[in-house]
Amino acid sequence: MASTNYSAINNEHGGYSDQPYGSNSGLAQASQGNIEPYPRKKGLSKWVKIGVPVAIAVIIAAVVGGVLGSRASKNDDDASSSSNGAGTEDGEAAASSAASVKNNIGIYATATNSEYMIPVYPATVSNIALLFSSLPSAVIAVRTNTAAFSEPTFNPSDSAEFAWPQDPFRPSSPSTTNVRTDRPRLFAPAYKWAALPNLIENDVYLRSWNDTIFRNATAYAALEPVARVVDGSSGILDVAREVKMRLKAFSYAYRMSNDSRWSQRAFAELENAATFGNATDRWNPSHFLDAAELTAAFGIAYDWLHDALTQDQRNTVINAMLENGLRPGLDAINGGVNGWWRNAGTTGNWNCVCNGGLTVGALAIVGDDTSGVAQQILNNVVDNANENCANGPSSDGTWLETANYWYFGTTGHAEMASALLTATGSHYGLLDSNPNFVKTGLYHMHAYGPTTVFDYGDHGPNKFSSTANSMFLYATEMDQPAYALFQRDRADAAEPWSMFWYDPTVSGAYWNDMPLDHYFDANTDQWAAMRSSWTDADALYVAIKAGSNQGHQTHNDLDIGDFVLDAMGTRWAGELGSADYNSPGYFTGSDQDADRWKYYRKMTEGQNTLVVGRANQIAENTVGEVKYESSGTKQGGSTVLDVPSDSTAYWVADMTGSYNQASSVRRGVRLLNARRQVLLRDEFSTTADVEWRMHTNATIDISSTTATLTLDGKTMLITVPNPPVGMTMNRAEPVRYESDPAPPEADPLNPGVSVLVIGVPQGQATLEVLFSPQWEGMAEGNFVTPNEVALDQWSLTSHN
Numbered sequence: 084m085a086s087t088n089y090s091a092i093n094n095e096h097g098g099y100s101d102q103p104y105g106s107n108s109g110l111a112q113a114s115q116g117n118i119e120p121y122p123r124k125k126g127l128s129k130w131v132k133i134g135v136p137v138a139i140a141v142i143i144a145a146v147v148g149g150v151l152g153s154r155a156s157k158n159d160d161d162a163s164s165s166s167n168g169a170g171t172e173d174g175e176a177a178a179s180s181a182a183s184v185k186n187n188i189g190i191y192a193t194a195t196n197s198e199y200m201i202p203v204y205p206a207t208v209s210n211i212a213l214l215f216s217s218l219p220s221a222v223i224a225v226r227t228n229t230a231a232f233s234e235p236t237f238n239p240s241d242s243a244e245f246a247w248p249q250d251p252f253r254p255s256s257p258s259t260t261n262v263r264t265d266r267p268r269l270f271a272p273a274y275k276w277a278a279l280p281n282l283i284e285n286d287v288y289l290r291s292w293n294d295t296i297f298r299n300a301t302a303y304a305a306l307e308p309v310a311r312v313v314d315g316s317s318g319i320l321d322v323a324r325e326v327k328m329r330l331k332a333f334s335y336a337y338r339m340s341n342d343s344r345w346s347q348r349a350f351a352e353l354e355n356a357a358t359f360g361n362a363t364d365r366w367n368p369s370h371f372l373d374a375a376e377l378t379a380a381f382g383i384a385y386d387w388l389h390d391a392l393t394q395d396q397r398n399t400v401i402n403a404m405l406e407n408g409l410r411p412g413l414d415a416i417n418g419g420v421n422g423w424w425r426n427a428g429t430t431g432n433w434n435c436v437c438n439g440g441l442t443v444g445a446l447a448i449v450g451d452d453t454s455g456v457a458q459q460i461l462n463n464v465v466d467n468a469n470e471n472c473a474n475g476p477s478s479d480g481t482w483l484e485t486a487n488y489w490y491f492g493t494t495g496h497a498e499m500a501s502a503l504l505t506a507t508g509s510h511y512g513l514l515d516s517n518p519n520f521v522k523t524g525l526y527h528m529h530a531y532g533p534t535t536v537f538d539y540g541d542h543g544p545n546k547f548s549s550t551a552n553s554m555f556l557y558a559t560e561m562d563q564p565a566y567a568l569f570q571r572d573r574a575d576a577a578e579p580w581s582m583f584w585y586d587p588t589v590s591g592a593y594w595n596d597m598p599l600d601h602y603f604d605a606n607t608d609q610w611a612a613m614r615s616s617w618t619d620a621d622a623l624y625v626a627i628k629a630g631s632n633q634g635h636q637t638h639n640d641l642d643i644g645d646f647v648l649d650a651m652g653t654r655w656a657g658e659l660g661s662a663d664y665n666s667p668g669y670f671t672g673s674d675q676d677a678d679r680w681k682y683y684r685k686m687t688e689g690q691n692t693l694v695v696g697r698a699n700q701i702a703e704n705t706v707g708e709v710k711y712e713s714s715g716t717k718q719g720g721s722t723v724l725d726v727p728s729d730s731t732a733y734w735v736a737d738m739t740g741s742y743n744q745a746s747s748v749r750r751g752v753r754l755l756n757a758r759r760q761v762l763l764r765d766e767f768s769t770t771a772d773v774e775w776r777m778h779t780n781a782t783i784d785i786s787s788t789t790a791t792l793t794l795d796g797k798t799m800l801i802t803v804p805n806p807p808v809g810m811t812m813n814r815a816e817p818v819r820y821e822s823d824p825a826p827p828e829a830d831p832l833n834p835g836v837s838v839l840v841i842g843v844p845q846g847q848a849t850l851e852v853l854f855s856p857q858w859e860g861m862a863e864g865n866f867v868t869p870n871e872v873a874l875d876q877w878s879l880t881s882h883n
């Protein structure tokens with residue numbers, strides 16, 4: 084397709100930049116360098132001018148609304164267990180007060196200087212709260228239960244402005260091949276499209292996402308259709324996901340505007356992708372993720388654009404899906420070589436994305452497809468996905484691959500479940516056959532630090548159509564309102580699935596009553612997250628893992644003991660991420676001598692942990708015991724948390740089973756000084772020299788046993804209060820030791836990264852490393868140097 088001019092679309096939907104979305108950008112404090120108060124608008128000056136009185140009025144309104152709201156929802160609960168509520172006046176008052184508070188607060192700004200565009204929550208709420216001390220005690224009592232800063236909750240109401248209606252399609256005995264008769268049938272049936280404009284009108288989030296989707300669709304429309312570019316072993320996965328991202332946006336824009344220019348632009352994209360490459364491998368079925376994502380993309384477009392496409396165009400789409408996706412998929416199901424992802428134990432993104440893509444595609448055309456292929460596929464996807472994909476989360480909710488692969492896996496899973504639910508009336512166990520699946524949203528929340536995620540292991544390819552919006556579906560379907568509240572403030576929320584998976588009756592604050600710490604205890608990763616706040620972008624955050632070096636679909640590193648550390652808006656100890664997926668041997672197994680473990684970013688040297696004898700950890704390691712305790716500190720409704728002085732958490736792991744030349748290796752980490760400092764203590768007995776390694780983007784200045792790290796205009800002191808005999812401290816380059824066996828191909832470089840290396844001679848030793856972020860306004864005398872306490876003596880009070 085050569086050069087269609089899309090400027091008409093561009094013009095018509097131009098000028099989205101000045102829409103008001105409520106007043107929050109005035110509340111949000113620009114505590115980070117480079118904040119984009121989205122949307123940038125007059126709200127800021129209004130808040131500055133009118134100032135606190137308005138804030139108080141809003142909060143008081145919220146308080147009153149909160150009183151009505153909690154009473155109303157109690158009544159609803161008493162009257163009826165139906166999630167649709169009774170529609171009493173109180174019910175409407177609750178929903179409308181939730182909506183008005185939400186709309187008054189607006190959307191939180193996001194920090195554009197963080198990789199994941201972390202939301203910036205207002206820090207002024209506690210100042211306002213102070214003023215409440217002069218209010219009647221009844222009002223103070225409910226302050227933390229206002230509609231805005233209260234317990235996460237759904238406010239059921241049958242009022243059409245605020246809530247989704249019930250799906251009229253409720254088959255009594257659902258089957259995967261028995262689809263609803265109206266279209267669309269996938270994700271967003273007609274009744275949802277009919278309700279959406281009203282919901283957009285009344286919900287600041289939906290309004291902004293709708294605008295962003297149109298803006299993005301406009302930008303994509305101006306581009307040539309995505310070209311088929313092969314990226315080594317990743318095939319055309321990026322291409323497939325970009326096509327899918329675009330087709331979702333075009334199809335959404337078409338249905339929302341009825342403007343056929345969107346369906347025509349979508350068809351241009353479909354036609355181009357239908358004729359990718361040559362007839363033998365258009366969608367690259369040998370890397371089946373690619374074929375599956377394109378099948379899903381075509382299925383969505385076929386379904387959502389059904390009334391806009393001519394019969395010829397529909398045939399083009401169906402034939403492309405059958406030839407390039409569904410028939411190869413059926414071969415895979417029937418034992419073909421490209422179907423390894425169906426094998427037992429493939430509990431990761433592959434199984435979710437491949438089963439999910441085939442399901443979406445087959446559901447879109449079943450009934451119109453005369454070949455029977457769609458039906459055969461639908462008879463064979465659900466059991467396999469329940470056995471594999473649905474077990475992607477461990478018993479503690481941790482995604483078995485990595486925190487980044489969670490995005491790909493849960494997107495495939497959520498799309499499959501939602502497509503089946505909407506098209507056939509059941510998810511067939513996908514959402515609950517694994518009773519621990521629900522915890523995977525909690526996993527995502529704790530893996531998300533104040534600056535970016537705890538991104539151990541591989542990061543995966545570009546995300547394009549993969550987002551964290553599965554959080555909305557899980558929130559709604561698993562009754563986890565906090566998941567929706569968490570995700571709605573994130574930048575990747577603005578895409579079509581959110582428009583239908585998000586329940587706008589949700590209210591409250593996800594951080595309200597949310598423990599600051601969590602230990603994920605499954606043997607797969609045994610990891611903990613500890614932080615000083617859920618809402619402060621400058622908060623302290625430590626995440627650390629042990630677990631098993633195998634069983635992660637070959638996406639992990641040899642990284643028992645690995646940690647990250649955030650403070651003052653900066654990541655001080657970080658990850659290097661994926662190496663080059665196209666490097667020879669990168670994915671061929673995870674045995675001790677696998678080539679994967681010769682690449683710096685995957686080997687133990689490339690992690691923030693201990694290296695004994697300059698050797699990798701044991702790949703088939705014995706998982707050790709972990710002891711973990713937390714003071715259980717929870718954040719209240721306020722965005723400001725005054726951390727109690729005895730608030731702490733610690734994690735101690737026995738890592739002996741991961742090292743060859745050691746009779747004992749133990750690592751413990753704890754928060755000190757009201758969560759303003761961190762102590763990392765290692766105790767080991769080895770027959771080879773030990774290196775303590777940490778990777779950082781900071782510049783490192785070493786003086787004796789103190790390292791001064793500077794990054795983003797901030798300073799972190801790393802000290803060793805009681806250096807072991809013979810200890811050395813150095814800055815090193817993030818490269819392999821010369822003595823290491825060379826990998827089949829050169830490592831990717833790690834520009835800007837330094838390694839802080841603390842060397843300790845072989846034998847028995849203890850190494851305590853104290854991290855003291857130089858918090859603004861914190862006097863020198865307010866830092867602590869803890870007494871030495873052996874790891875087996877650690878308790879919540881051992882360092883007071």
Ligand SMILES: *[C@@H]1O[C@H](CO)[C@@H](O)[C@H](O)[C@H]1NC(C)=O
Pocket residue numbers: 096099279280281283284293294297298339
């Ligand atoms: C969705 O956004 C588009 C583009 O900004 C706008 O034209 C349309 O009115 C919005 N839809 C609703 C229901 O507000």
Ligand SMILES: *[C@@H]1O[C@H](CO)[C@@H](O)[C@H](O)[C@H]1NC(C)=O
Pocket residue numbers: 295298299302
């Ligand atoms: C979609 O639009 C938002 C807001 O303009 C922008 O930040 C984002 O990068 C766009 N996404 C894509 C994939 O273009």
Ligand SMILES: *[C@@H]1O[C@H](CO)[C@@H](O)[C@H](O)[C@H]1NC(C)=O
Pocket residue numbers: 338339340341
């Ligand atoms: C688009 O068409 C549908 C079906 O005819 C109609 O219900 C809807 O109001 C129309 N939307 C717009 C924005 O014109």
Ligand SMILES: *[C@@H]1O[C@H](CO)[C@@H](O)[C@H](O)[C@H]1NC(C)=O
Pocket residue numbers: 360361362363364
């Ligand atoms: C078709 O694609 C395959 C795989 O990419 C390639 O080996 C073959 O040469 C191609 N054939 C033609 C005619 O382009």
Ligand SMILES: *[C@@H]1O[C@H](CO)[C@@H](O)[C@H](O)[C@H]1NC(C)=O
Pocket residue numbers: 198654655656657658659778779780836
């Ligand atoms: C360095 O900064 C980049 C970009 O923010 C980040 O992705 C990476 O993890 C950081 N590396 C380390 C070692 O902290």
